[in-house]
Amino acid sequence: MNYYVMKNNQRINLLDIPTIEFNTLRAQLAATNLRPVSFFGSDWGQNVKLFVVLADDEKGELLVVSSLIDKNVKEYESITKDNHQYHMFEREFYEQFNIKPLGHPWLKPVRKNQDDYEFFEMEGEETHQVAVGPIHAGVIEPGHFRFMCQGEKVYNLEIMLGYQHRGVEDLMVKKPSNQLAESICGDSVIAYNMAYSQVMEELSGMEITNKAKLIRRVALEMERTAIHIGDLGAILGDIAYQMGKEVFGVTRTLVINTMLEISGSRFGRGLITVGGVNFDIDKDLSKKIVDVLNNVKNTVEKMTRATLKSSTVMSRLEKTGVVSNEIANELNLVGMIGRSCGINLDSRFDFCDEFYKDFERKSFNATNDAYSRFRIRYKEIIESISFVKKLLKKLEGYEKEDLCVPVKNFIPNSFALSVVESWRGELVHVATTDGEGKLSRYKIKDPSFNNWYGLSMAVRNNGISDFPLCNKGFDLSYCGFDL
Amino acid sequence: MDNNLMLTLFNILILLLAPFFVIGIIKKTKAFWSGRKGVSIFQPLFDTIRLFKKDRTISTTTSWVFNFAPAVVFVTTLLAGLFVPMINCYSIINVAGAFIIFSYILGLGKFFALISAMDTGSSFEGMGASREASFTTIVEPAFFIILASLVALSGNYTFASLADVIKSNGTFGILIVILAVVSLFVMLLTECSRVPVDDPTTHLELTMIHEVMILDNSGIDLALITWANGIKMVILMALIANLIIPLGIGFGLSVGLFLLTLVLLAVIIGTLESGIARLRMSHVFEFVFVMSSFALVVASLAAVKMYGI
């Protein structure tokens, strides 16, 4: 098998990546059972170079390969035909470079040309369609959902996104900055900024201090805690369990107010920069964080116990929105949603992060329904709080180090990638530089890119009034998908 | 007849003004359980006044039905309220067989509300209308059974049969009153869309029953419909009050107990909304069937009392 094997957060020489003929690539991909984490095209002179990155989660390695496609070749034989895990990647590739995958079973627009989107329709006069969005009654992001229903039962759901397509990838190549990276997805500020900064540091060959690395990870885990607590409250709000909604809402504020004390922004904007971090966590602040998190942990534990005792809540959560293990595997669901369906992927542990190596990786008993998605958030909150405490303890040893190292120029002809476990799942940033040391391509894959189709599958054969519960349980990013 | 005039005025005042305050108390109770101060109890009144001043947006898909329906809903609800006794068994219109005409007047309002919702051609509103229509088929027969049993028990064809059930029937009376009150409470939760049947504060159209039927109404139409829904809640609370409050106590005490019952029921609804989650749609039907089963038990208890089995 012809691949270049690399690790997470590594820079390799762009020209070292093997370039093979497309049909060989296709056969190679068909022969392996590793999943794709990145699949994108890049302008390469007169042609298009297709990069494919596969993940070997057991060994913690990433396998890169590429293929050169002539621009005049307007089509190729689709890989999705044989392996459904590539379905979204091929649709995106078609939309960006107009090279058609022949035989793709679901070739529809991803982010643009929404007027050309043809929805799947169920024949029969007795069925009706329910169209929800893009404007929703609550203050949430725009997206269009098309349900095929008969009575109260949903037989199919199709989701059309792209309303917030801002052309981030092109902007990133022209004017890369931390501020841009933070603003791509407003609820994953730390994760996006961390992935971006790591990619930039790899491309420049910069080695940041341990202190900065630890502070970044503390912020990442705190972001995870805060968002998960907010989600628990939102899920309970959707089923009208007011007590839970209010308590979790208040508790989340405690966590993000602590983030405010660290970085001056409740969501952590401005904390991370290329070369390190901008703010320090000294001994007093560290103690304060630990106290707040202990308090939060107690409240969350108490409230969750009370919630799970309530039979009305449990009757809503159990057996709602089930996604089977087979479908989850077929669609390559990642992150928290994948773990709640039995797909045990966590890039913090799979790619052997130097600090997480010492932490215990606990297993989760997945039941694939909304209850599972509720429980996994609870589990990750408790875990993240303990991780923060351990990371802060480690931080004490690096008190004397600098926060930042000086910024260097990019190394020409480089290929770097960074996989960060944001609270939704694996976030992948890939960047390449050209011969003059300028950025030539920046590719982002949000975990929602894999997971949106899972939501369509989860709602099938459920009542339509259970859809908001499924949607909140998944809580996927619209703007992270739309880029 | 001064007394009758006072009672008539009291009935009308309660019908027109109590809806706002009852909803205000429910919101205050929910705020209390959330640890918040909450809006003032006058806020629903201010909101309705504000709606009266607003312009309307009318959908091009709708026809005369949409324009017409809010007026019908409001008039029928108010008129139905005239049949309901509040204190001392006094109702403004008192006639034998009142509960039948009461139900059918409300049914007329409901019919227009349903076709007005379907008129907009929106699948949300159709969804709400279909759920509403199905719940009515469970609620109405149960209501009729309860009232028919009470009529047979007291020999009085009017709503006065609700009064003094305990006094005339001893232990059976207590059981019957408890079951009837719970049944009417479930009917209140269903007709007025409270938790666990529906969540009135939700923004999710796919889960709503009543609110989604009025999604396209605006301005004075919306004001009339919200007011009418509040009046319906007060009417059902008044029926419950009639079962609980004994006759023959003085005017002042009756008024006090009546108002206290309204407040207490509002607080109970608010507490229930804060403490339990909304049921899955298929389970809501089972919940409403509680009303039918209790109604049948009330009928059996009445039979046992009358024919001594």
Add this chain to the structure above:
Amino acid sequence: MVDNITMFIALILSIAGLALVGTMAILCFTKAFSIVFLGEPRSEKAKEVKEDTTVSFIVPMSILALFTLLIGILPQYVFAFMLKPVSVFVGEINCEALQFIPLMQVVSLTAFVIIAAVAVLFAVKYVFKNKNEKYCTWGCGYNKPTSRMQYSASSYASPFITMLTPLFKKVVDIKKPKTIFPKDAHFEMHMEDVEEAYFLKPFIKSVEKFFAKFEKIQNGNIQQYITYGLVFLALALVCVVILG
């Protein structure tokens, strides 16, 4: 008031039945009226429908509708009017029935009050002189709504039908989307009565099967029919000879 327990049970059942009939009528007529007349046209044919009725179609139906309406808003006169022919069968109408004349007067009064009040309120709405802006139905801001995004008749009745599952036999022709990338799907349903489906149909089928065995007799061959006639005549002659 009610003499014995049988009367009481009859009372309870009949009143529950009355209420059920009333609510089912609401469900049925809101469904029929709204699917046919309201909302956006639900099919191409519905969009292009043209009125080709004349006055002679409408006037008779209007007269019948008017009579129905009169029974509703002036019931006391209709009731008094009907008492005479009914008393031919039942003898003198006793006081219990006449007790309800005042109720009917109240019903009539209420009907007129409703009509008057609605008219007044309707007029008041126009007096309020607020602007009425026209726009399309709330479709969540989606820019390409289709007429299929409306409730269908079968979906409207579906929650109620689900409650009555033991009374009907649902014949469903459904192809659900099962795979991740479904190719097509359809749904068709109609209801059959339980007696017809589980009793009458099997009975009729077995009778048919039995008689199908005699198909050979009726094969349309004229010669065979003449043979039957000859055989019958011969038999008849033999019988006459033996018995007579």
